[in-house]
Amino acid sequence: MAALQQERKITPELLHKMDAYWRAANYLSVGQIYLYDNPLLKRPLERSHVKPTLLGHWGTTPGQNFIYVHLNRVIQAFDLNMFYVSGPGHGGPAIVGNTYLEGTYSEVYPEITRDEAGLKKLFKQFSFPGGIPSHVSPECPGSIHEGGELGYSLSHAFGAVFDNPDLIAACVVGDGEAETGPLATSWHSNKFLNPITDGVVLPILHLNGYKIANPTVFARIPHKELKQFFKGCGWKPYFVEGDDPETMHKQMAQVMDKVIEEIRDIQSNARDNDDASRPRWPMIVLNSPKGWTGPKFVDGLQVEGTFRAHQVPLHIDDDHPGHLEQLEEWMKSYRPEELFDEQGRLFEELAELAPVGARRMGANPHANGGLLLKDLIMPDFRKHAVEVPAPGAVEAADTHVLGEFLRDVVKLNRKQRNFRIFGPDETLSNRLNSVFEVTDRQWEARTKDNDEFLDNDGRVMEMLSEHQCEGWLEGYLLTGRHGLFNSYEAFIHIIDSMFNQHAKWLKITAEIPWREKIASLNYLLASHVWQQAHNGFTHQDPGFIDHVANKKASVVRIYLPPDANCLLSVWDHCLRSRDYVNVVVAGKYKAPQWLSMEDAVKHCTAGIGKWDWASNDGDAEPDVVMACCGDVPTLETLAAVSILREHLPDLKVRVVNVVDLMKLQPASEHPHGLSDKDFDALFTCDKPIIFAFHGYPSLIHQLTYRRTNHTNLHVRGYKEEGTITTTFDMTVLNDLDRFHLVMDTIDRLPQTGNAGARLKKQLIDKLQEHYTYIRKHGLDMPEIREWKWSKEIAINDCQTAD
Structure with a gap:
């Protein structure tokens, strides 16, 4: 124990190295945004060394680099199983650069070598035709969260740690992102986290003050009010604030140690004493300038610490004389000669700060969930068949029959802990009643005597937020598990943009050889347009299938089974499938049954x-x-x-x-x-x-x-x-x-x-x-x-x- 504590000791020498590593990450980030050639500035910077079109986002990037290097330290010090979720998204240079520094990037892309030639390719590809996007994308190792998904980072992180007791998802939340409805709701995910059987989400609010052109709400309310907000949401916030790198490194290291020790203590108490009561989990608020360490003033206007740092702070063209020299000065301020050797390799004493193997956040297998995916143990759906002696001779409620099948799926996979049902308080309304014969809803808040089906270890996840349920499920799937989302048909539209991004993710990952296939995103749309007569016009909208049909054909599948036996056959197929979005529309009220199970299987196999x-x-x-x-x-x-x-x-x-x-x-x-x-x-x-x-x-x-x-x-x-x-x-x-x-x-x-x-x-x-x-x-x-x-x-x- 003493030896381990010695390893955790925060010395001035260690902080000095961490600052150098941070400078290296910042240097790589600026290089990705700007440079076409001359990656180590061995020659005076010329216009020909700069990309003709400059695209990217600098503002959030240095803060995320700062967080990454500090997470690397605690991963090593505490031997943590941790990965990184980048909520601000457009901090793509930070995550690409850090996965390059730790070596993961060159492992999955061998052509991006860890030398000067590799740096040149790394820089050129960023926001360049034939290259990679400016945000955190599927191409980036260690990522499960697409940069275009503003507002969903925290729900993705929670979905990732459900049923992953040893995993910590470090989730960086942008203060602009924090203003979105989905993110605002996501702070309440801690009421659904079981400290015994689930992992931990460590939220890090990146409070840098500005969005694209406006201040952020969280940055303009008093410190006390901000602290009260998070305490009211059930968190224990720790603040790291300032702009002096030396002071900030020391603060962050101390807070990180305290937070990890608290997490360990909470988990030990819960698991040693079988105590699943809801703890107050720690979180971090990092208050640092937007565009930290970048140009302080450009053309007489303040940039660092303002909205002007959001994207590309310097424009290299004929209309902006002097910007080229200012760019060179900016990049040289990181002192690259102290960071990289003549061949362009990070000096060994700095490279040692990164974890190794699967402990690297870019190489964590949970961020490539197909590596961990196990097939579901599937019941024989035919055992739940409705007996149909002749077409239309009997009636049944299709989703009620499906509920009996899903009950068996839950039961058979309970020990594997890799299947959950998600939905916004509609599992009973959609007639999946039978699942509650073998499980309850997961719930970590208070309970009362009249409550039903609430437990701290349930397989059903319900919160009256379609965004939250969708985000949880996506995070669960992306980290190698299975599930389904059941919803009223009219209200599934609420997650249109989330579906968009997941479908795009699947389309791109199918083209990336090192990305393994994950379980399909499965939607059950019940209480549909023709069965909402009692709720009226507001509940009548079948348009989600139009939205889905417009996505890439290699990804989307839409099924409308006419009866219960067809519904069973379709769902057996969907739960076995990989890398698709499956949308299934079904009725919940009694209706005529048309096909025997044998005929239903034949019909569904043909599809028409x-x-x-x-x-x-x-x-x-x-x-x-x-x-x-x-x-x-x-x-x-x-x-x-x-x-x-x-x-x-x-x-x-x-x-x-x-x-x-x-x-x-x-x-x-x-x-x-x-x-x-x-x-x-x-x-x-x-x-x-x-x-x-x-x-x-x-x-x-x-x-x-x-x-x-x-x-x-x-x-x-x-x-x-x-x-x-x-x-x-x-x-x-x-x-x-x-x-x-x-x-x-x-x-x-x-x-x-x-x-x-x-x-x-x-x-x-x-x-x-x-x-x-x-x-x-x-x-x-x-x-x-x-x-x-x-x-x-x-x-x-x-x-x-x-």
Whole structure:
């Protein structure tokens, strides 16, 4: 123990070396932003040595370099398993530079050697065509957090440490980032962290005073108020403040030691005494100037310590005489000759300050989660099958059935501790009730006698913040685990930008050989647009699937299973998949079940298919194709087909059901897409297609506009009509109901003649009868509520004149 304490001793010599290491990191950062050549300034700096276009962000970078070198010290002193989350994001030069100094960067990119030639390549590639972005990106080793994801760093960090008891996520939060809604909410993640079974997040608020052009709120409130804020959020804040490097190094080292010792004490008490009560975790507030150590004044204006330091403080062009000389002076202020030898290698006594092997933050395997990923132990989904003796003969609530399957997934993987369900207080509402037979919600705050399903070691993570749940799940997946996000369909839009960034992350990482595949990001969207009649217009929006469909085809998958057995088959596939975003839309109320499990597996494997049992075209060409995608559209389509069968029996009708939405795209556009030949075989080359779709009709046109028969495609779906009403009336308001689908068919088939005209008149009358009935009784008509599929079915009071 004494020897270990001696290693932790903070000596002036150690602080001097750390300052030199910090200067090296700052030098590399400036070089990345500016230099095209002459990386060690062995020759006088010339315009030709500077990149023609200067892109990057300096303001946050020196502070992050300062933090990184101090984290390196405590990693070595305490033998910590730690990695770094860069919230400010645009401090890309800092993380790239530090992973280069520690050696990780050259290991994953051997061409970026640890010498002068490698430095030149390192500098040139930054924000340069064919190079790397200016922010922390997937290309950067040690990163799980994309620089464009402003506001999500802390939730990602917490997601990373759930079920990782030995891991510390050092999360640098920018004070501008701290003003975002997601980040403001994330401070409460400490109410969900189990000190026995989870790791630790060490937040470091980087209080440098400014955003792009404005001061930050946290920087302009009194010190006491800022401290009270964090204490009120359940943290124990430590402050490191100033601008003198010598004093700041000493402060930071002392605070770092104290914070790590507190973390160790909290964990020891919790684990030795089986005490999962919520502690007050430490955090650090680093108050340092924006653009620290950079140019203090440029063209007579203060830069260091102001918003002007945010991006590129010096412009090297004809309009800014003197800036080139000022850049050279700035870079030489770091005294590179004291940091790098003649070959451009960091001096050995400085290189020794970095941890080694997997203890380097850039090489921590948790930041390349696929290295740690273990397959889920999967139950046999077929055991949860709904018995379907004939199409439509029984009813079931699809997501309730899915809940029984997920219950078994939770149970089987409890010991592995690698699967969690995330959602904003909607797991019960979405009918996944059965999972609570084997687990509770994780909860570290106070409990009361009337609470249900709360425990400090639950597998369900719920907080009424879609941002928070999404961020937790992303962090959990990126560090090598599995999970799913369940949400009301209308409110999943709240995390549109988070989905964007994760999809982009997956797209880029698939092109990086050293990045291993991670478990897919899985969404279950229930309480969907057609089942929100009691909540009304605000809860009715199926547009998330449009948003997803626009992302890279190699990443996104969208499934709309028509019944419970198809839903089980789809989810078994999704939970086994890697590197995708899977979106699954399903209903939660009782509805007819169409396919046996055997048929469901075949149908979902194909992703699209003709339902022979609902069609009467045999092997001939149909007169009309009735297509459907989604549970309610499927129900209404089959009800429409039954009307056509009864009243226009000579019509040849083909029913096509779509589970995998991306099957509609050409194979050249999406790996799941049907070939033109197969698409034409299903949908014909010239017959009318009446397509009942779960979402906005325009998406189907977007996916199929290149198809041969697109001109004959007529799509019904959601068209922004909704209110507090009955379930069936929701379809009527949007012309998706069975009556409108039949009338659409008649309008496109002149051969139906007088019989078609009479039937259309009767259906118009039926719609008026429906309107009157629901406003009198508050329920749909009995013939709607009690409808069952049958080839011989007739609609009450809707007989032909014959």
